[in-house]
Amino acid sequence: MRAPLSLLALCAALLLATGAAAKCTENTEGWDDLSLGGCKTCSADNSTCEECWPRFSLNAEGSCVECNGMGEYGAYCTRCDPEDPSFCLECRGDDEGNLDFGLYGNEEGKCTPCPLEGCQECAPLNGTCQYCRVKQGLIDGKCQACEDDSALFCNGGVSTECYSGSFPDTSTGTCQACPANCDRCAGAGVCDVCDIGFGPDAATGACVPCESEGCQSCSSPGVCDMCEYFVGYWLDGGACQKCAVKHCAQCDGDVDFCNICNHPKGEYGANPTTGACDKCAVADCANCEDDYARCRLCRDGFYYDEAAKQCVACSTLDPHCTDCGAMGYGPQEGAPTCTECGQGWEVAGEYTDVRCIKSKD
Structure with missing residues (x-):
């Protein structure tokens, strides 16, 4: 005997409500791991997303839709029409140069x-330049x-942003020096x-x-906040302690016990x-x-064989x-492959099928 329609509708509503309560996944890694999705901030009950990471747009249902911009520069799309992910509304600058x-x-x-x-940033739709290089x-x-x-940036001949150690002086329109030993x-x-x-x-002021010797940053002359990184100092009660072990770079907590070494070679x-x-055992x-x-x-001309725990000649x-x-x-990630051949030879092939062939020149 079939269940009454009203009962089926009630069950469906309960299933939807249960699923909705936990359908949002907050991605705390951002662009570092987009496999976690595009949601930056979920609602308090995790039912919907409230803010998406760039390259995603929030739709009416509270989900992040990934943009897939068309054309030569489609990969630079940061915000799109969630109903049409190929229609880009905003584009990012080039982070990698x-x-x-x-x-x-x-x-x-x-x-x-x-x-x-020379324009580095311009307005959507009309392309009016907002910031130059x-x-x-x-x-x-x-x-x-x-x-x-x-000047790092200027506007109409007036300096608006300056390099470290100087500031934009509104009275002169130029960059003026900060006090001695001042970065910003x-x-x-x-x-x-x-x-x-x-x-x-x-x-x-x-x-x-x-x-403290070896101090990189101090909140006051006598209180160190950060010691010079990777050169043999560690922070202890507002002062930098020198590692006693030869070639030691880090000895956190014990000057006589080294955690990381830093030999010139x-x-x-x-x-x-x-x-x-x-000395390295391998x-x-x-x-x-x-x-x-x-x-x-391994040194040049060798690669590390993880299984054998040794450096093997290329x-x-x-x-x-x-x-x-x-x-x-590639299909065999982590496998060794040749990247450079001797004089008169050149690299050919791909993935693990890489070999040296006679140069054509």
């Missing part, structure tokens, strides 16, 4: 280069070099962030040397039993800094191979 111009979403929904030469500014409707060499300041009188190795004096590593810096190893018994990087892959490494992609 592959482009020397900005992009915007045009009326056709495609990421397009900013019309004005570094050391340039909008002058007479064009992106031109700033008149002030100290809003004006000539007070420093906001002191240079490395300096801290603010409580009485004068001037940046003076940190008292990378040939020494920490002994987890004795705390000493011992032959032809160029780096074993955190464990002398395990090689992190010539075992091909007699003419002079440099090699482990692949970071």
